[in-house]
Amino acid sequence: MYDFIIIGSGTSGGMAAYTLQSGGAKCLMLEAGKRFRREDFPIREAAYTPQLFWGGGADFTTAADMAILRGKCVGGGSIVNQALMDRFDDVALDDWRADTGIEFFSRDGMAPHYDAAEANIIMQTIPPEWRNRNQELFIKGMDANGFHWHPLRRAQSDCGTTVGNDCLICLGGCHRGSKRSTMESFIPKAEEHGLEVRAETHVTQIEARPDGVTVHTRCNGRADKIEARRVVLAAGALGTTELLLKSGFKERYPALGTKFAMHPQFMNYAVFDEPVNAHRGALQGVASEDPHMRREGFKLENVFAPPIAVATVTQKTGRDLQEFMKNYSHLGCIEVAIRDENAGEMFLSNSGRLQINKPLTDQDRDRKRKGFEAIRKVFDVLKPREIVYGPMGFGLHSMGGCCVGQDPKTSVVNPEFALHHHPAVHCADISTFPNAPGINPALTVYAITHRMATGLLNN
Amino acid sequence: MAPLPRNAKSDYLDTAHLRALNRVGDCFLPRNGEHPSFSELGCIQHVDLFMPHVPEEDLKDLKMLLGILASLPGFVTTFIVWASQNGQAWPGALGTLMRKLDYGFRSVSLALYYSGLASDEYTGKTPLEIIGFEVSAVHCDGRVENPYAR
Numbered sequence: 001m002y003d004f005i006i007i008g009s010g011t012s013g014g015m016a017a018y019t020l021q022s023g024g025a026k027c028l029m030l031e032a033g034k035r036f037r038r039e040d041f042p043i044r045e046a047a048y049t050p051q052l053f054w055g056g057g058a059d060f061t062t063a064a065d066m067a068i069l070r071g072k073c074v075g076g077g078s079i080v081n082q083a084l085m086d087r088f089d090d091v092a093l094d095d096w097r098a099d100t101g102i103e104f105f106s107r108d109g110m111a112p113h114y115d116a117a118e119a120n121i122i123m124q125t126i127p128p129e130w131r132n133r134n135q136e137l138f139i140k141g142m143d144a145n146g147f148h149w150h151p152l153r154r155a156q157s158d159c160g161t162t163v164g165n166d167c168l169i170c171l172g173g174c175h176r177g178s179k180r181s182t183m184e185s186f187i188p189k190a191e192e193h194g195l196e197v198r199a200e201t202h203v204t205q206i207e208a209r210p211d212g213v214t215v216h217t218r219c220n221g222r223a224d225k226i227e228a229r230r231v232v233l234a235a236g237a238l239g240t241t242e243l244l245l246k247s248g249f250k251e252r253y254p255a256l257g258t259k260f261a262m263h264p265q266f267m268n269y270a271v272f273d274e275p276v277n278a279h280r281g282a283l284q285g286v287a288s289e290d291p292h293m294r295r296e297g298f299k300l301e302n303v304f305a306p307p308i309a310v311a312t313v314t315q316k317t318g319r320d321l322q323e324f325m326k327n328y329s330h331l332g333c334i335e336v337a338i339r340d341e342n343a344g345e346m347f348l349s350n351s352g353r354l355q356i357n358k359p360l361t362d363q364d365r366d367r368k369r370k371g372f373e374a375i376r377k378v379f380d381v382l383k384p385r386e387i388v389y390g391p392m393g394f395g396l397h398s399m400g401g402c403c404v405g406q407d408p409k410t411s412v413v414n415p416e417f418a419l420h421h422h423p424a425v426h427c428a429d430i431s432t433f434p435n436a437p438g439i440n441p442a443l444t445v446y447a448i449t450h451r452m453a454t455g456l457l458n459n
Numbered sequence: 460m461a462p463l464p465r466n467a468k469s470d471y472l473d474t475a476h477l478r479a480l481n482r483v484g485d486c487f488l489p490r491n492g493e494h495p496s497f498s499e500l501g502c503i504q505h506v507d508l509f510m511p512h513v514p515e516e517d518l519k520d521l522k523m524l525l526g527i528l529a530s531l532p533g534f535v536t537t538f539i540v541w542a543s544q545n546g547q548a549w550p551g552a553l554g555t556l557m558r559k560l561d562y563g564f565r566s567v568s569l570a571l572y573y574s575g576l577a578s579d580e581y582t583g584k585t586p587l588e589i590i591g592f593e594v595s596a597v598h599c600d601g602r603v604e605n606p607y608a609r
Contacts, residue, residue, distance in 0.1 A: 043596060043606040046505075046574035050512035057512075057566060064546075064558035165597035169606065176599050279594060307573040307592055312565060317544060319491045325573070328590045353516065 002028045002228040004456075005215050007203050007243065009033075010076020011445040012429035013234035014182025015117065017190040019453035020232075028196045028226065029187070030217060032239075033073035035199035038184075041173030045306040048172030052080050058394070059238065061344075062357045066264060068395040070236055073173075074199050075183035077236065077442075080171060081396075082284050082303075083155040083179050084440040085123050087114050091294060092437035099434040100405045102415045104451070113447035116454075120189075121180050121446075122157045126285035130161050134278035135285040137270075137332045138302040141378035142288065147300075150289040155180035155442075159282065167283040168306055205247045206231055208422040230456070233402070233427040234449070240431040241346045241401030242354040244412075252421055253412045259403050260344030260358055261436035262395035263337045266368065267305065267313050268375050270332040270384035277329055278304035297339040297363070297438060298371035300378070304333045313390040324388065334378060336371030337396070339438030340364045346401050358395070368393075397441050402431035404448075417452035428452035460485050460533075461498035464578030471510035475529035476522060477503055480567065482533055486540040487568040493589055500585065501578020502571040509567060521563060540564060575607040585609065 003025040006013050013029060021027045034051070042048040050056045051073075058067040071077040088096075088110065096105040103109065128151075131139075142149045159167050159178045170179050177184050187197065198219070205216040213231040217224045233240040241257055250256050288300040305313075307328060316324055344358030360368070372389060379387050405411025408420040417428040428449040430441055437444070460482055467477055484497030497503075513521065528536045542549075543564060546557035575587040587607055596604050 039598075044575065046508055046570050046576065049570065050509045055514060056509060056517070057570075058562075060559070060562065062555070064555050064562060067562070160597045163597050164595050164603065166594040168594055169596055175596060279592070307587060307590065308570050311569045311573055315544075315565075317487050317565075318489055321569075322488065322491045322494045322586070325586070325590050328592060351516070 001212070002026050002226070004028070004230050004232055005030060005213065005226060005228040006232045006234055007215070008076060008234035008236065008239060008429065009074045009187060009197065010071065010182060010234065010236065011078050011442050012449040013076065013232070014078065014186035014190075015446045015449040016232045016234055016428070016453050017195050018120070018186040019450055020456065021190040021193045021195045023453070023457040025457070026194070027190070028198065028228070030201045030203055030215070031074045031076075031197065031199050032202045033071070033076070033199065035074040035197070036173060038173070038175050038177045041175050043169050043172055043175060045172065045308050049308070052172060054238070059356065062355050063359065066358065066393050066395050068238070068262065068356065068398055070238060070398060074187070074197065075181040078181035079173050079183060081442065083181070083442070084284070085118070085121065085153050085155050085443045086440045088437055088439055088444050092439050095437070096434055100411070102404065102406065104415075110444070110447055113450045114443065116450045117443055117446035121155045121185055123153050124156050125153045126151050126282055130282045131285045132278065132281035133276045134304055134332050135282070135302050137276065137382055138286055138334060138378070141381045144381040145377050147288060147293070147374070147378070148290040149286050151286055152284055154284070161281045166280050168279045168304065170283070171306065203243060206243060206425070207247070208419075208425045210423065213424050230424045230426060233425065233431075234429045236429055237398040237401045237431040238346065238354060238356070240427055240429055244402065245346070245348050245354070246352065253408070253419070255403060255410050256412050257346040257401050259342040259400040259434065260346050260356065260398070261340050261342035261400050261433070262358065263397045263436060263438070264340055264360065264364065264368070264393045265335050265337045265396055266371070266393045267303065267310070267333055267335045267390040268372065269314075269388045269390070270379040270382060271327045271386040271388065272330050272332060272382070272384050275329050276332050278331055278333055279306065279328075293374065294438065296370050297367040298374075299337050299438065300371065300374060301335045301337060302333070303335045304331070313392045313394070314388060315391050332379070332382070332384065334375045336368065336375060338364055338367045338371060339436050340367075342400050342435045344400070397430065399430045399433035399436060399441065402427055403434045404432040405434060416455055417448065426452055426456065461496065461501070464501035464504045464580060466579050467501070467504045469507050469510060471518060472506065472522065472525065476525040477506065479525040479529040479536065480506065482528070482536045483540055483564050484568040484572065486537055487565065488572045493584065494586060495581070495583055497568060497572055499581070500572060501581045502574060502576050504578045505571060505574065505576045506567070508574070509570065517563070575609070
């Protein structure tokens with residue numbers, strides 16, 4: 001019998017697998033998506049989008065006004081994200097402590113777990129000489145307005161931008177093995193200690209008893225049941241919540257599916273007369289680090305995207321779209337990411353499909369407006385020919401649904417990251433976030449998972 | 460609308476579905492100067508890049524919708540595409556339906572059109588070539604490739 005079945009292979013699953021397996025536990029990791037070798041990643045955007053993301057590309061909120069992106073492959077979101085590694089600041093941790101009453105949500109409380117995560121991930125802070133023109137324009141506009149910014153720290157080892165590699169293509173998986181996804185970092189190390197990984201294995205239900213769990217799976221059309229002493233849910237906000245809902249946990253956990261949040265992001269473009277070539281070189285290098293923006297609940301990130309994504313978010317059509325896309329190499333781009341209110345809810349439809357009700361609240365819309373205004377100021381200084389605001393948002397960092405807390409009425413997971421009434425079921429993935437921090441979540445997911453896993457080993 | 464490419468076959472959509480999708484694509488991406496229309500480009504030949512990964516429920520809805528559009532005059536498709544692009548103007552559940560339609564139509568049309576792919580018989584420039592999109596993948600063994608090169 002396995003000591004642990006780990007459901008999901010992304011940030012939380014990878015850290016859990018490595019910590020537990022190297023600590024002497026016998027673990028099985030189950031992943032619904034496919035396992036790619038780095039040389040097999042479908043590099044073309046039209047190929048990787050349907051293959052590497054749930055829903056054939058995206059999930060949607062019930063009102064169909066926001067697309068939600070989540071990775072579906074071994075490595076999960078860490079394969080398709082931008083690998084940004086940020087510790088939470090006092091603003092985020094203070095809010096978490098206030099919401100949950102959990103004291104270790106503090107700099108000192110989280111420090112050993114951040115340290116442990118960082119010790120196992122190669123990271124680089126993007127230096128000035130790696131910046132492309134898009135980043136230079138962002139910096140110039142931010143400086144002219146007195147807005148603070150900082151260079152980004154990424155989990156990467158050797159992106160090869162100095163020898164001509166264009167990092168845009170790593171949105172479909174890193175063919176160089178530079179992006180330190182869990183597939184390149186924690187999972188291979190865990191496999192050296194004996195971790196077993198089964199890809200393309202969908203978990204349909206879990207049954208939890210005080211003495212163990214039964215995990216129901218489907219692989220290649222065949223149903224199976226696997227027993228373990230405990231299970232670690234690491235399928236992300238949507239996946240973990242959906243699994244618990246389908247396994248009938250809602251009755252026992254009224255908070256299950258509630259407090260769903262994300263960081264809605266809106267891409268905005270400036271059209272310049274001279275080429276910017278934002279798609280060449282390092283894709284992301286800088287972002288805002290501005291106290292005023294932090295208080296207002298948004299941040300600005302310097303990003304770009306391949307042509308299909310750029311075309312889709314503008315919501316343009318016909319000749320208007322075609323003429324705009326001819327400017328692709330002349331586009332500068334700034335994305336606003338909003339720290340939204342956790343007012344969303346996930347539930348199952350009558351046909352058993354996960355529904356995500358996440359309206360933008362008045363506060364969210366106000367933050368978006370302020371973010372757009374800041375972007376206008378940054379772009380205006382640069383004197384572009386035109387500014388194009390992207391109306392279509394997409395939800396990154398989906399979080400909540402299975403929040404951590406002390407009160408079983410308002411949370412699902414306890415401060416030890418076990419379900420309140422089910423000591424054999426554990427979860428420390430992003431579904432446990434009590435609210436949106438406004439900071440990239442990956443490093444904190446690694447940290448809280450490390451806390452959970454080391455606690456399990458100690459017990 | 461240009462006819463379906465000779466090699467336009469799908470394991471998921473039949474010929475009528477493909478013709479309807481071609482018509483939808485032309486609504487989003489018409490002929491415009493050096494830009495071919497969606498149907499002229501023939502990118503629908505590659506529609507099975509996406510179809511295996513579309514959730515079953517969504518694929519069923521898509522086939523039903525395309526089947527209906529295939530049986531109606533072309534202006535009906537034009538109207539429905541126009542209505543879906545103005546989803547924000549429709550209230551409540553109707554607005555939601557229109558936005559879903561818009562995303563479905565838009566994502567398939569734009570993804571195929573800007574995929575860098577075309578039909579076997581197309582000899583003009585692809586939209587990616589027209590916009591001058593080029594990237595370099597420098598592999599660890601030193602190989603350099605443009606993954607979008609035809």
